[in-house]
Amino acid sequence: MSDDKNGQQAATARPPVRRGPGGHGPFGGMGMPAEKSMNFGPSAKRLIGRLRPEWFGIIWVLLLAVASVAMTVIGPKLLGNGTTLIFEGAFSQSLPAGVTKAQLIAGLRAQGEDGKADLLSGMHLTPGVGIDFHALSMILIWVLALYILSSVFGWLQAYVLNDVVQRTVYRLREDIEAKVNRLPLSYFDKTPRGELLSRTTNDVDNISQSLQQTLSQIVTSLLMVVGVLLMMLLTSPLLTVIALVTIPLTIGITMVIAKRSQKMFVAQWKNTGELNAQIEENFTGHALVKVFGRQKEVATVFGDKNEELYQASFGAQFVSGIIMPSMMFVGNLVYVAIAVVGGLQVASGAMRIGDIQAFIQYSRQFTQPLTQLGSMANLLQSGVASAERVFELLDADEQSADAEPASSPAATSGRLEFDDVSFRYTEDKPLIEQVNLVAQPGHTIAIVGPTGAGKTTLVNLIMRFYELNSGRITLDGVDIATMTRDDLRTRIGMVLQDTWLFGGTIRENIAYGRPDATEEEIVDAATATYVDRFVRTLPDGYDTMLDDEASNVSAGEKQLLTIARAFLARPSVLILDEATSSVDTRTEVLVQHAMAALRSDRTSFVIAHRLSTIRDADLILVMENGQIVEQGSHTELLEADGAYARLYDAQFAGPILTDEELVEEA
Known part of the structure; x- marks a missing residue:
């Protein structure tokens, strides 16, 4: 596509979203300050809301988690009973048989050993009887069964949750794909590819990973806290x-750290997007960078952006990583307090030794899920930061909806009429003003003019890439x-100056304009x-595979392929935007003859800078500053000695003019 609209769009207002550099070129738009993020709460709520269609699976996840956690928390109590059984059995065996527990306690108190008496009072003793191995074996069997079932239910929970998350992310990708197709062309003009x-790859993958890990941990941890408590x-x-x-303590520490790390995660993913934009830009223009010897400058800019990403990523991970050791420190303090107080309780007979063992284990199980919740904060924040960026894409302004009910021409002849058309990219910068034009069926309309005159914009309006102001x-x-855009x-x-071919065979690229075309029709269009x-000279002919960059x-062959694609589509209106700029002179003459035959019964708009290619046009429009300043045939416009004549003289008399005269003529 020619660049006459780019000058107008340079001043187009940027949308208020976080994104990469706005400028194009290897060095455009770098060093833009980070913007503030959306609120964490609403974004997280919206992300969780996307799980709503999977409510049945979520219920199963909750039920399986409850079963798994319930069996896990019962285990320590049973193990505590087993420990008590071993301790009390071993202690009973050391006591003389035939003496009751009450007699032993009374004897100890008579001897002034109240501490030992209190310890024995909390035990279930049968002096002279050892460990009940049958009861112990039954306890161990139950514990083993509980832990096996807990693991099975945990595995099933992970399986169902994985299905829930992947279906949710699947729908999210579908929504993004549909959204991209509904976005106006102006969005892509303002957003680096x-x-x-x-946003559509890295951020979505990060959302998937965050949901997968955090949902499982959050559900399990919360249930574990309740059950253990x-x-x-x-x-x-x-x-x-x-x-x-x-x-x-856990809530306080988590909130303080999370508040700081959230901003860093937002900066991390913003810088990731900016770096990706620059890499894509530099790789696309790699040949140009080498031609002008700007490798060092590109490497410098890349290094700066990479450093910014490193600093943001390091800060986010470091600050959020403090949560885990902080939680472990608090847990260790609680563990010490429980061990001391619990030991005193056992010594006083208020607790059995197996209960204190179970409680210590419960205290670990209690602090562990709290610690896990804290450690999940960094993943959750990272996922929500990515979700914010995806939601900004999903919330972007869409192109206007097609009219309902839509109209459609009864007959297709290709008559186009501009009736007092005005358009501007921004409200305060007029571009095309009150253009009136009639293009008759079968006629070729050539559009010429200096760069930025509005030539490409004019044909973009025909395609409804932009909507008219009036x-x-x-x-x-x-x-x-009133027509649907598809119709x-x-x-x-439309054939653009910038050729676009996709990875596939030559046959598939030509048939892209009409997938139901027969082999004969494809070959006829190619001929x-x-x-x-030139296809016949390739080893695989029409089955030759083209890579993404073809x-x-x-370059000339790529342009011929795009022309063949447009011809195969059999349009009633043909738009050629500098479509022969990359072909050699001899091929251009041949293509001109081919287009002359194919333009029969078709209205054609041809944007050209080389005036020699449009001499035979039925009507030539000369545009300056968005206005049609002249129109007529090649001969008529030369005789008028106006803007067209000046363009013609500047192009063909250029070698005899000085640089100053050329600038003045332009």
Whole structure:
């Protein structure tokens, strides 16, 4: 596409979103300050809301998690009973048989050993009887069964959750794809491709990973906290109060650290998008960078952006990483307090030794999920930061909806009429003002003028890439604003100066304009546009695979392929935007002859800088500053000695003019 609209769009207002550098070129738009993020709460709520269609699976996840956690928290209590059974059995065996527990306690108190008496009072003793191995084996069997079932339920929970998350991310990708197709062309003019790719790939993958890890941990950890807290209360209310000191400390530490790390995660993913945009830009223009010897400058800019990403990523991970050791420190303090107080409780006979063992294990299980919740904060924040960027894309302004009910021309002849058309990219910068034009069926309309005059913009309005500010454009008597975009664009073929071919065979690239075309029709279109002659020289012919950049064919051959694609589509209106700029002179003459035959019964708009290619046009429009200042045939415009004549003289009399005269003529 020619660059006459780019000058107008340079001043287009940027949308208020976080994204990469706005400028294009190897060095454009670097060093832009970071913008503030959306609120964490609403973004997280919106992200969780996308799980709503998977409510049935989520219920299963919760039920499986409850079953798994319940069996996990019962285990320590049973193991505590087993420990008590071993300790009390071993202690009973050391006592003389035939003496009752009450007699032993009374004897100890008579001897002034109240501490030992208190210790024995808390035990279930049968003097002279050893360990009950049958009861112990039953306890161990139950514990083993519980832990096996807990693992099975945990595995099933992970399986179902994985399905829930992947389905959610699948729908998110579908929504992004649909959204991209509904975005106006102006969005892509303002957003670097690397930044858009980063949002649709890196950020979505990060959301998937964050949901997968955090949802499982959050559900399991919360249930574990509730279950363990209940078992702790049943075991020892006093020690439970000590353990509960963990909660306010955990919440306080997490909130303080999370508040700082959230901004860093936002900066991390913003810098990731900017770096991707620059890499994509530099790789695309790699040949140009080498031609001008700017490798060092590009490497310097890359190094700066890479350093910014490193600093943001390091800061985010370091600050959020403090949560885990902080939680472990609090947990260790609680563990010490429980061990001391619990030992005193056992010594006083208020608790059995197995209960204190179970409680210590519960205290670990209580602080562990709190620690896990803290450690999940960095993943959750990273995922929400990515979700914010994706939501900004999903919330971007869309192109206006197609008219309902839509109109469609009864007959297709290709008559186009501009009726008092005005358009501007920004409200305060007029571009095309009150253009009136009639293009008759079968006629060729050439559009010429200096760069920035509005030539490409004019044909973009025909395609409805942009909406008019006023006036209307009709195709065969029907206002194109009342037609669906799909219906309109199936009637128009467009060949741009910037060729675009996708990875696939030559046959598939030609048939892109009409997938149902037969082999004969593809070959006929290729023959008419002189594609067939070079395709036949390739080893695989029409089955030759083109890579993403189509580097295995020349620039001129790529342009011929795009012309063949447009011709195969059989449009009623043909738009050629500098479509022969990359072909050699001899091929251009042949293509001109082919287009002359194919333009039969088609209205053609040709944007050209080389005036020699449009001498035979039925009507030549000369544009300056968005206005049609002259129109007529080649001969008529030369005789008028106006703007067209000045362009013609500047192009063909250039060698005899000085640089100053050329500037003045332009």
